[in-house]
Amino acid sequence: MPAPLILASGSEIRAQLLSKSNVGYEIIKARVDEDMIRRSLQAEGASPRDVADALAEAKARKVSLKHPEALVLGCDQVLDFQGTIFSKPASVEDARNQLLLLRGNRHMLLSAAVIYQGGEPLWRHVGVVRLQMRQFSNDFLEDYLSRNFDSIRHSVGGYKLEEEGVRLFDKIEGDYFTVLGMPLLEILSYLTLRGDLPT
Numbered sequence: 001m002p003a004p005l006i007l008a009s010g011s012e013i014r015a016q017l018l019s020k021s022n023v024g025y026e027i028i029k030a031r032v033d034e035d036m037i038r039r040s041l042q043a044e045g046a047s048p049r050d051v052a053d054a055l056a057e058a059k060a061r062k063v064s065l066k067h068p069e070a071l072v073l074g075c076d077q078v079l080d081f082q083g084t085i086f087s088k089p090a091s092v093e094d095a096r097n098q099l100l101l102l103r104g105n106r107h108m109l110l111s112a113a114v115i116y117q118g119g120e121p122l123w124r125h126v127g128v129v130r131l132q133m134r135q136f137s138n139d140f141l142e143d144y145l146s147r148n149f150d151s152i153r154h155s156v157g158g159y160k161l162e163e164e165g166v167r168l169f170d171k172i173e174g175d176y177f178t179v180l181g182m183p184l185l186e187i188l189s190y191l192t193l194r195g196d197l198p199t
Helices: 012-020 034-043 048-066 092-102 138-152 164-168 184-194
Strands: 005-007 071-081 084-086 106-117 120-133 169-173
Touching: 005 012, 034 048, 048 071, 048 106, 048 120, 092 138, 106 184, 120 184, 138 164, 164 169
Parallel strands: 005 071
Antiparallel strands: 071 084, 071 106, 106 120, 120 169
16 A cells, blocks of 8 residues: 655645645645744755755654654745745735846746655655746836735745746746646656556
């Protein structure tokens, strides 16, 4: 019998990606202090990639210690702009400031996934997407924020590519699922190789 899969995340989009892929799972949200972990790692000079990986691991490990029989999937996504990590915007002003910094520039989204079992890591992957934001006008930005803030306040960088945020970009290099916050193809490949998903 394949081990049960637990998604250690409250992310609705990650849950939808697994559901639409016909992967059975249950959700047990990991209770970790993400801000404290992020701040601590940044103070130590950790790279954005290492921060994403460590946050995903912290979530997987926390749930795995309580459910050692299961495969526990922890995920996290970090926006890296010239070495600076962006957090989710707390206000319209925060979102505006993030988008003004990103406008006309390139940044990266790093989506980390770590799978634990029995309190030990089995597998990890960090997907990378490079995004070029266009030179949109100030008027467009204000209209965009007024229409979308309720949704984008849950997203680093102030955009969702599956929504109107796609209009902010000139070019995107990388995997769409990684943009959404989960390197889905790599996760499915690992679960298939393990025998947890049928070939």
